Amino acid sequence: MIGLGLATVAIKAVGPVLLGGRQLPPQVLAPVRLLAPALLAALVVTQAFGSGRDLALDARAAGLAAAVAALLLRAPILVIIASAAVATALVRMFA
Amino acid sequence: MSAVDIVPAPAMVPTVRRGYGEGARAVAPMALAIAAFGLSFGVLARSAGLSPWAAVAMSATTFAGSAQFAAISVLAAGGSAVVAVGAGALLNARYAVIGLSAAPALRGPAWLRFLLAQLVVDESWAVAQTSEGVPDRERLIGAAFVLYVSHVGSTAVGAFGLGLLTNPKALGLDAAFPALFLALLRPYLLHRRTLTVAVAGAVLALGLTPVAPPGVPILAAAGAVLIGVSRP
Numbered sequence: 001m002i003g004l005g006l007a008t009v010a011i012k013a014v015g016p017v018l019l020g021g022r023q024l025p026p027q028v029l030a031p032v033r034l035l036a037p038a039l040l041a042a043l044v045v046t047q048a049f050g051s052g053r054d055l056a057l058d059a060r061a062a063g064l065a066a067a068v069a070a071l072l073l074r075a076p077i078l079v080i081i082a083s084a085a086v087a088t089a090l091v092r093m094f095a
Numbered sequence: 096m097s098a099v100d101i102v103p104a105p106a107m108v109p110t111v112r113r114g115y116g117e118g119a120r121a122v123a124p125m126a127l128a129i130a131a132f133g134l135s136f137g138v139l140a141r142s143a144g145l146s147p148w149a150a151v152a153m154s155a156t157t158f159a160g161s162a163q164f165a166a167i168s169v170l171a172a173g174g175s176a177v178v179a180v181g182a183g184a185l186l187n188a189r190y191a192v193i194g195l196s197a198a199p200a201l202r203g204p205a206w207l208r209f210l211l212a213q214l215v216v217d218e219s220w221a222v223a224q225t226s227e228g229v230p231d232r233e234r235l236i237g238a239a240f241v242l243y244v245s246h247v248g249s250t251a252v253g254a255f256g257l258g259l260l261t262n263p264k265a266l267g268l269d270a271a272f273p274a275l276f277l278a279l280l281r282p283y284l285l286h287r288r289t290l291t292v293a294v295a296g297a298v299l300a301l302g303l304t305p306v307a308p309p310g311v312p313i314l315a316a317a318g319a320v321l322i323g324v325s326r327p
Contacts, residue, residue, distance in 0.1 A: 001149060003180040004166050005156025008187045009213060015194030016212035021202030033228030034320035035196045036221075037283035038296035039189065040276050042316030043217060045297045048273035050304050050312075063270025067277050077278045078124045084274030085128070088267030 059095065063088035111225055111234065118237030121222040126241050128271040129218075130249035131263035132160050136167070137253020143171040147254035154250035158243060159216060162186040165309060186310035192317045193220050200232040214239035221279045288323050295319035 024032060048064040049055050066087035070080040111117070133154060140150035145167075157163050166183035170176070194212055197220055201211045211232075219239040223230035263269060283289035296319035303312035 001145065001153050001166060001170075001176070001179070002156070003176065004162065004183040005153060007180060007184040008157045008159060008162065008190070011184070011187050012190045012194050012215055013209050013212045014191055015196075015198040016201040016208045016215075017205055019195075019198050020205075020208035020212075022199060024199055029228060031320040031324050032196045034289065034292045034323040035192060035317055036224050036228070037280065037289040037293040038316050038319040038323075039193065039313065040221060040280040040283070041293035041297040041319075042300035042313045043276040044273045044280060045301050046304060046313055047276065048270070049301065050309070052309060053305060053307075055301065055304055059267070060270045060273065063267055064273050064277065067270075067274035071277065071281060077121075077275070080278045081124050081128075081271045081274045084270040085267035088270035089265065090267075092265060092267065 059088045059091035062091040111231065113225075113231050113233055115233045115237035115240075118219070118223060118231070118234030118239075119241045120237075121234065122218055122238035122241050125218055125271065125275055126245040128263070128268040129160070129242055129245045131266065131268045132164075133246045133249030134253040135263055136160065136163055137250040137255070139164070139167055139171070140250075141254055141256070143167045145170075145254075147251075147256075150254035151247065151251045154247045157183065157187075158213065158246060159183075159187055159190075160246065162310075182309070185308055188310055189314045189317070190215065192314065193217070196220070196228075197223075197230050197235065199229045200235060202232070211236070214243070216242060218242055218275065221276060224279070292319050292323040295322045 023029075044064070048060050049057065051058075063084035067080050067084040070083045075083070111121075136154065137147070137150050140153065140163075141147065145153070153163055153166075162183035165186050166179040169179035169182050194215055197212075197215045200223070201208050203211065214236060216239065219235050219242055220230055222238050223232075223235035225231050280293060283293055296316035299319055300312040300316040303315050307315070
């Protein structure tokens with residue numbers, strides 16, 4: 001399992017060691033700025049609906065729905081996270 | 096339409112307060128969820144046959160919960176160490192791309208950049224985002240410090256059997272992660288270009304989940320930036 005640690009350390013180090021602190025040229029900066037929405041959206045859907053190599057509609061979907069509702073009500077981030085956890089726990093308790 | 100045209104883009108993210116303390120505060124709500132998963136990782140690693148020190152060493156070096164759970168579950172199911180490492184490394188492949196995005200914020204000599212690079216995880220990178228499209232260095236370090244202590248500390252508690260056997264899923268804490276990333280995605284949903292990229296990233300990730308190994312769908316979602324760059 002030390003292998004996974006070493007692999008992860010190396011993967012993480014590549015970008016910052018090779019070009020750390022340098023201003024990225026504009027042609028590179030433009031797509032890099034757009035990485036945040038692309039990857040954040042991918043993290044949302046895979047963590048809400050992914051289950052190994054399957055898609056699943058389970059209690060986490062209720063949590064995500066609660067988070068969306070809290071988001072639309074302009075709730076602070078702590079409330080958004082807490083509503084997702086509470087909704088998911090409640091569905092698991094009663095389903 | 097060249098990529099250069101979109102550089103003076105409108106502020107995509109509201110101005111965030113900078114500083115180590117701000118980063119730590121921003122990520123604090125997640126420390127509880129991270130700790131619950133660290134605790135259960137420590138327990139699961141023991142039942143998969145790892146020594147307590149090996150479990151802690153894994154959390155200290157890999158510092159990425161999902162990859163660790165993936166590797167442990169392969170081991171627990173009787174898979175080989177090579178397959179376990181491969182599954183975890185694939186899950187972490189997105190950090191090559193995320194590291195590229197964080198690189199401008201990580202100044203200093205090469206050894207320092209190497210160490211700072213290890214602090215970049217989904218949550219610290221996400222809460223450190225600024226309107227310039229480059230994460231804020233101090234927010235990233237402050238957030239990562241809280242996450243690291245929470246992750247490694249709770250793994251130790253679980254691995255040495257000092258904690259109660261908890262099931263974070265019963266508390267709904269697995270749903271805290273998509274909720275955090277959704278909350279951090281909010282400012283990007285207000286502009287057409289970033290909204291398009293977000294939707295494309297989500298569709299790519301969902302579409303690839305049934306056909307690609309875990310981790311690859313998130314990595315492939317990075318390809319969604321091409322839509323944003325090629326469109327006005």
